Amino acid sequence: MSHVFTDTVIMFQRCARHTLRSRDTLIISLLMPVLVMMLFTYVFGGAIDVGGPYLDYVVPGIMLLCTGFGSSITATSVSTDMTKGSIDRFRTLPMFRQAVLAGHVVEGVVRNLAAIGIAVAAALVLGYRPHAGPAAWLSALAVIALFVVAISWIAVGLGLLAKNPEAAGGLTYAIMFIPYISSAFVQTTTMPGWLRGFAEYQPATPVVETVRGLLNSTGTGEDNAALAVSWCFALTIVGFACASVIFSRLSRR
Template structure:
């Protein structure tokens, strides 16, 4: 069997293992999937009228359009939230000794990490799908063509893979699962200091510049434009550039951390 075929086989074997763990211990996964849905219900059902009036004042949009504005932001938040469960799962494997056992077996080293990445991406797909379904029930009406849906899905997939590799690296360098659960908090928090819930132009100076140039705002604006039929502009290029930078950084960091002997 060639090295490439062995890597693919090992990846899917370990993916089945990770999926079984996800089913048997679903608490983190449930939080990743339903947390963004609860957030959507809160911002639309409880705070929607007030925030919608604020959006109308800031951008000239109608107050009832807030669901169309916030739904793409919550979708991106769902992608970011999946990183926490990934970091914890990787750290648990590293601290419980199973990875040390894997190292003594003829298993592809990349497959051990890639299985976690694929498992996380599958969970993120379920999470974002749940957010979109609930948003439509709440009144979100996308005006996207099939091509725009595919483009939005491709961007979300690229962002999910990039953030997952970062989360894998954070899990590898964390001393305990508790520390691993805290490491990705910056990733989860960043969409809130972007254009997910309010236009960056409405923010104070300093915060506005940070919101405009941080990684999540171009992704949010791209998905928002694609799903609502607006102009994407340069946001898609910036978003894909950030995905490439974050993904390459996370992958290099994860591979280096995995190769380094872990202190016990």
């Protein structure tokens, strides 16, 4: 069992080095959520009534958006390894076969959490004032981390499925688009009925409502927490299973 952990750590370090060397990609992934947050706050925020400061409302949505942006990088990195033959070389080594996939997931989680931390810090500078205590912050972080893990595994599966890195990035557009059709940026009650049903019952809404309730003490967190955690575990299982099946089939070729 120890070699599984060791191999995963080695693959994580490899993925982290590749990300750090691609400075333009790293900068975009870390700063784009901040720019989107400023766009919504200062351009659209004045026209959106959420019953309070719009910045307080939108920050949890930006956290989910960070995950969407990060999924594109993860999927592209996995596809690059596949198309350049890196994974074929790893298969010849005496190592845990899934370590390369797990390494991409861990790197994606660390990078996404870093982007979320930068976005929250920028929000505090802009005037975001959450009312959460240490326990609520830790709970919100745990929910976000579960969501990041789930999306990272799905991104790995999409990266394996894509024919090339460009296609991998395109496949993740759906992930990046999901937070927009939720309560991340506007209240679902403002949406038309046919769209409201999807927005209220898709995974992003209970996650963002849980985080918002915990950080802003709005009371919505307790109502959505169980559903949010259930969605995160379900997506993680689906993402891991699909990635493992695709990887095994590709390994037999």
